[in-house]
């Protein structure tokens with residue numbers, strides 16, 4: 001059986017709702033073989049982040065070389081990077097190994113307000129990683145930080161997507177999960193805009209939505225779909241994962257990755 005592969009380069013979430021854990025669950029539910037390079041370990045649950053420990057250059061490099069020198073990587077998803085040194089290590093290795101697809105989720109601050117990227121590392125992210133991305137997936141706050149002014153409306157999102165595409169990524173998907181009203185995401189691919197609409201689900205259980213969306217895009221790219229097709233399918237997947245989110249913990253419960261509901265809802269498409 002031919003198996004496509006995806007690699008997540010991200011932080012660990014001890015509560016299993018976001019980060020590496022969400023990414024691997026998403027890959028698995030979508031039928032892609034998942035691998036991981038861990039950049040940092042967080043002590044985290046549904047209520048917040050309580051601590052972060054960044055891994056050393058040596059072990060991050062070691063993980064990247066171990067994976068890329070042994071197993072074909074069809075697609076890469078990048079999440080929490082924590083600091084500028086880690087950003088430079090990843091950028092250097094991506095330039096060496098040149099994976100076909102890189103989904104870059106510019107994770108900056110957790111829902112509870114904890115810095116998952118040191119603020120001074122923003123410049124390194126823009127300089128070294130944006131140019132290597134197939135698609136960059138900022139939420140409204142991340143888009144605001146990256147363009148340097150507030151991004152709050154659909155027209156701000158369109159403008160920010162275009163401005164960010166000019167900094168190097170092949171495409172930019174600005175996510176509207178934090179908009180008022182429907183959950184609308186806007187893609188700019190260097191030539192045109194496309195809107196992906198999702199019905200807003202009224203729930204507090206949205207821990208890991210951003211990680212899940214970006215790893216689902218990476219999974220569908222690994223399977224050979226075009227970027228627009230991959231985003232369309234990932235959007236359907238996140239909609240189901242939020243609709244079936246789990247009432248676990250005392251805060252924002254995690255999205256649910258369950259192959260059976262995905263197939264049962266008729267959403268399974270290769």
Ligand SMILES: Nc1ncnc2c1ncn2[C@@H]1O[C@H](COP(=O)(O)OP(=O)(O)OP(=O)(O)O)[C@@H](O)[C@H]1O
Pocket residue numbers: 018110111138139140175176177178183184185198199200201202203206207208209210211213235238239242
């Ligand atoms: N309540 C909701 N109902 C439907 N879709 C949602 C909802 N919240 C978020 N989404 C969708 O989930 C995806 C992730 O978007 P969001 O803007 O929440 O990312 P994020 O802020 O990076 O996530 P995180 O807080 O996990 O970092 C987007 O496609 C967004 O439109």
Ligand SMILES: Cc1ncc(CO)c(N)n1
Pocket residue numbers: 010011012013018019020042044079080107109110111116208209210211
């Ligand atoms: C490890 C990790 N990565 C990303 C996020 C963003 O939701 C988080 N909360 N934790």
